[in-house]
Amino acid sequence: xxxxxxxxxxxxxxxxxxxxxxxxxxxxxxxxxxxxxxxxxxxxxxxxxxxxxxxxxxxxxxxxxxxxxxxxxxxxxxxxxxxxxxxxxxxxxxxxxxxxxxxxxxxxxxxxxxxxxxxxxxxxxxxxxxxxxxxxxxxxxxxxxxxxxxxxxxxxxxxxxxxxxxxxxxxxxxxxxxxxxxxxxxxxxxxxxxxxxxxxxxxxxxxxxxxxxxxxxxxxxxxxxxxxxxxxxxxxxxxxxxxxxxxxxxxxxxxxxxxxxxxxxxxxxxxxxxxxxxxxxxxxxxxxxxxxxxxxxxxxxxxxxxxxxxxxxxxxxxxxxxxxxxxxxxxxxxxxxxxxxxxxxxxxxxxxxxxxxxxxxxxxxxxxxxxxxxxxxxxxxxxxxx
Amino acid sequence: xxxxxxxxxxxxxxxxxxxxxxxxxxxxxxxxxxxxxxxxxxxxxxxxxxxxxxxxxxxxxxxxxxxxxxxxxxxxxxxxxxxxxxxxxxxxxxxxxxxxxxxxxxxxxxxxxxxxxxxxxxxxxxxxxxxxxxxxxxxxxxxxxxxxxxxxxxxxxxxxxxxxxxxxxxxxxxxxxxxxxxxxxxxxxxxxxxxxxxxxxxxxxxxxxxxxxxxxxxxxxxxxxxxxxxxxxxxxxxxxxxxxxxxxxxxxxxxxxxxxxxxxxxxxxxx
Numbered sequence: 001x002x003x004x005x006x007x008x009x010x011x012x013x014x015x016x017x018x019x020x021x022x023x024x025x026x027x028x029x030x031x032x033x034x035x036x037x038x039x040x041x042x043x044x045x046x047x048x049x050x051x052x053x054x055x056x057x058x059x060x061x062x063x064x065x066x067x068x069x070x071x072x073x074x075x076x077x078x079x080x081x082x083x084x085x086x087x088x089x090x091x092x093x094x095x096x097x098x099x100x101x102x103x104x105x106x107x108x109x110x111x112x113x114x115x116x117x118x119x120x121x122x123x124x125x126x127x128x129x130x131x132x133x134x135x136x137x138x139x140x141x142x143x144x145x146x147x148x149x150x151x152x153x154x155x156x157x158x159x160x161x162x163x164x165x166x167x168x169x170x171x172x173x174x175x176x177x178x179x180x181x182x183x184x185x186x187x188x189x190x191x192x193x194x195x196x197x198x199x200x201x202x203x204x205x206x207x208x209x210x211x212x213x214x215x216x217x218x219x220x221x222x223x224x225x226x227x228x229x230x231x232x233x234x235x236x237x238x239x240x241x242x243x244x245x246x247x248x249x250x251x252x253x254x255x256x257x258x259x260x261x262x263x264x265x266x267x268x269x270x271x272x273x274x275x276x277x278x279x280x281x282x283x284x285x286x287x288x289x290x291x292x293x294x295x296x297x298x299x300x301x302x303x304x305x306x307x308x309x310x311x312x313x314x315x316x317x318x319x320x321x322x323x324x325x326x327x328x329x330x331x332x333x334x335x336x337x338x339x340x341x342x343x344x345x346x347x348x349x350x351x352x353x354x355x356x357x358x359x360x361x362x363x364x365x366x367x368x369x370x371x372x373x374x375x376x377x378x379x380x381x382x383x384x385x386x
Numbered sequence: 387x388x389x390x391x392x393x394x395x396x397x398x399x400x401x402x403x404x405x406x407x408x409x410x411x412x413x414x415x416x417x418x419x420x421x422x423x424x425x426x427x428x429x430x431x432x433x434x435x436x437x438x439x440x441x442x443x444x445x446x447x448x449x450x451x452x453x454x455x456x457x458x459x460x461x462x463x464x465x466x467x468x469x470x471x472x473x474x475x476x477x478x479x480x481x482x483x484x485x486x487x488x489x490x491x492x493x494x495x496x497x498x499x500x501x502x503x504x505x506x507x508x509x510x511x512x513x514x515x516x517x518x519x520x521x522x523x524x525x526x527x528x529x530x531x532x533x534x535x536x537x538x539x540x541x542x543x544x545x546x547x548x549x550x551x552x553x554x555x556x557x558x559x560x561x562x563x564x565x566x567x568x569x570x571x572x573x574x575x576x577x578x579x580x581x582x583x584x585x586x587x588x589x590x591x592x593x594x595x596x597x598x599x600x601x602x603x604x605x606x607x608x609x610x611x612x613x614x615x616x617x618x619x620x621x622x623x624x625x626x627x628x629x630x631x632x633x634x635x636x637x638x639x640x641x642x643x644x645x646x647x648x649x650x651x652x653x654x655x656x657x
Contacts, residue, residue: 036470053649062469065648067495071462078453078466082474086466104456208430210398228451228467229474231430233397235446238455246399247446247454 008058012193021152021182022047022089025115025175026055028159029087031196034113035061036084038072040094044124044179045117048089069094073101073114080110081236082228085163089115091179092130093122095137102172103138106261108236109223111166111201113159117177125369126180128291128342134174135320141258143265145272146174146320148290152186158317164199165272169264170222176319178342180292180371201225208232213243215257221264265321273323276315279305283312285384286330287364288351289340290316292371297340300377309385319347324354331358336384338362340377360384392419395429397449404443408603410587413561414479414508415444417585421571432475433467435460437489439481440515440589441508458488461496464503469647472502477575482509482523486542490522497551497580499645504574504581507544510589511597518592525630528597548582549638555581556638561588562611563634570636579644586610586632 012031019027026048029037037052039045049065056063062079066072069090076086090098095116105112116134120127134146145165147158155177162173204224206212208231217223226232235245240257242248265272279301280286287297294315304311314330316323331337336359339348345365352361364380366372396419405412422429432450436442438457445452453463460478467476485493485507496503512530513519519532523544527536548556555577557570567585574581588594588606595601598609610632617635620628 036466038466057649057651062647063649064465064469066462066465067491070459071465071492071495074456074459074462075466075469078463078468079470080466081453082467082470084466084470086470100456101459101462104459107455108453228433229431229471233429233449233451235452235454237446237452244399 011059012196013190014192015190017188017190018185019152019188020047021155021177021184022117023051024152024188025089025155025159025177026051027190028156029113029163030055030059031190031193032160032163033085033198034087034163035059036076036079036086037061037088038064038066038075038086039088039090040066040069040072042091042094044119044182045089045091045094045115047182048115069097070101073098074104076112077101077105077108077110080105080112081108085167087113087115089117091117091119092127095130095133099133099137103140103142104238105172106138106142107140107238109170109261110172110236111170112172113162113166113175114172115175115177117179117182119179120367120369123369124179126178126292126342126371127367127369128178128293129346129367131176131319131341131343132346134176141262143262144174144320145169145171145265146176146318148176148316148319149181150291150294150315152181152184153188155181156188156190160196164197167199167201168222169268170201170225171265176291178292203227204232214245215241216243217260217264221260221267269321269324272318273321273326274317275323275326276317278313278315280312280314280330282310284310284334285336285338285381286334287311287313287338287340287377288316288327288330289313290319290347293340293342296372296374296377299374300381303374303378304381309381311381322350322354327351327354328358331355334359335386336360336362338364338377338380338384340364340372342371343367392416392423395419395422395449396447400447400449403447405440406591408588408590409440410510410561410585410589411441411444411508413564414441414506414585414587415447417564417568417571418444418477418506420568421575424568425572425575427475427575431473432477435463435476435478437480437484438515439484439513440510441479441481442484444479444508458484459492460484460489461492461501461503461505465496465501465645468502468645475575476503478503478505480505480507481514482507482511482521482544483513486544486547487522494547494551497548497553500552500554500579500642502579502644504577504583506571507582507584508587509544509584510587510593512589512593514589514592518596530596531592544584545582545637552580553582553638554579554640554642557636558584558586558632558634560586560610560614560632560634562607562614566634573636573639577639579641
């Protein structure tokens with residue numbers, strides 16, 4: 001007997017749920033229109049693959065378990081160039097392997113979404129130690145867009161945002177998850193489908209011709225997309241290419257290409273970056289933080305306020321590109337900025353670079369497989385207090 | 387002026403190509419265009435893929451959509467394209483390094499899954515673009531730039547590897563047998579499933595000079611021909627006599643379901 005498995009629950013599971021973080025990011029992807037997933041088993045990201053293997057056939061999508069991470073990320077590239085909204089999920093060690101394919105996606109401007117559930121090297125403890133790899137992992141010149149959710153709800157919301165940014169800028173977008181969030185269950189609200197904004201990449205409007213320039217991208221910096229197999233005969237090469245797509249060794253071609261590829265992100269920081277402020281109105285000390293660390297940071301700010309210290313929190317929704325204007329504005333307001341992160345001190349260097357001496361800077365960093373306790377952050381606040 | 391009828395398959399402004407004089411890759415480019423011509427293939431429906439290496443540059447001269455520039459991942463790209471848009475015809479051009487050295491894992495899994503893609507492997511017996519280093523296909527004891535005292539590694543037989551892993555069309559020829567090569571490429575392009583055509587080709591610049599001591603393409607073609615035997619001849623030899631020979635012919639031509647993704651979409655239940 002044969003029956004079909006298409007008793008679809010639909011793409012968008014509108015309603016209130018008590019949901020695992022890994023499921024929420026998968027549901028966010030589906031709500032955003034994801035129709036292709038390829039991944040390789042790795043803890044603590046497995047529930048994302050498992051959820052997608054169950055849900056994608058319900059909505060007419062394709063699920064692949066690649067023979068390794070490389071197969072998975074390159075399958076995403078191929079599927080994306082063919083028109084799919086494609087996602088993968090991995091964890092730190094697997095994210096290493098994927099850098100190669102991410103580099104290709106940046107180079108040929110293939111929109112893909114990657115969820116990296118950061119863990120402590122081979123062990124599944126809490127960590128934010130991949131925050132630099134998110135930005136600098138692949139070879140060559142490019143700019144990364146990396147979103148840092150701090151709750152199960154945001155895993156859902158940021159997955160949608162990630163697809164929309166990927167499509168708009170024809171770029172990989174990384175959702176920087178963490179063990180802490182991925183394996184947490186929280187209440188989430190999934191809105192009705194018609195309340196979810198969906199962005200689709202711009203398609204070329206001119207017909208195919210030998211004069212077609214697939215990498216000409218004026219004025220936005222993001223070229224329109226010519227679907228594979230529709231007669232445009234585009235070369236998608238990692239190698240430096242001219243506007244026609246041909247591999248080119250002209251220094252001016254290199255310069256134009258890499259200025260555009262980095263510029264399309266750098267020049268649109270205002271559109272891409274977002275932050276949230278907590279207790280910042282009268283703050284004299286600011287905690288600048290991201291991801292799960294936002295949670296103890298807010299608690300620490302409130303503990304400090306009980307002691308009469310005016311502390312606020314700047315939460316970075318985007319860690320890359322760096323929300324420089326927002327950090328600089330805070331630096332002009334407060335006496336001290338404390339970078340809070342779960343590694344031996346990585347993003348703190350970026351924060352300090354942007355602050356540029358406008359206020360004093362401190363670090364609350366740790367790598368013990370454990371999230372900061374509010375008291376640990378409070379201790380650094382006490383130190384920063386004049 | 388008569389224009390070469392194959393010219394329509396070559397990208398406008400695409401030439402000259404960058405292959406060395408006497409390289410086999412140019413011949414394989416021509417075999418493909420002839421096969422496409424004889425089959426009246428619709429170019430708009432084809433995606434050609436090359437990774438990194440000399441053979442990997444073949445697709446960039448073809449007037450089709452092309453993915454290029456990452457070593458060994460050709461079949462992973464092809465998998466994504468075929469699953470997202472199955473109506474496209476995907477052809478991979480790979481050197482031996484791309485196919486079975488760095489890309490070896492993808493190769494056996496594409497064969498296992500019966501990915502509906504044609505892979506033309508230009509096996510020039512060494513890493514040519516990088517200067518003639520030993521490859522997993524280099525004949526035992528050959529001198530290359532990284533085996534100055536002769537290679538101490540036994541080579542892969544690409545066709546046997548493909549067959550064992552599950553490819554559903556497998557053939558091997560050399561530029562000494564152009565008509566047979568074109569015929570097999572035509573069969574592969576018409577085949578539903580993972581089809582592999584290996585062309586053992588000459589690299590006079592590196593393999594020729596280092597391994598056989600001549601940079602003359604004709605000498606190397608002759609060297610390949612002297613070591614080529616037919617499938618039928620091979621059957622009467624024992625394994626030790628077959629060593630170092632290039633067995634030519636069509637080895638597999640079967641059908642089984644092609645890959646559509648890791649999960650099945652229909653549930654078949656036992657009654």
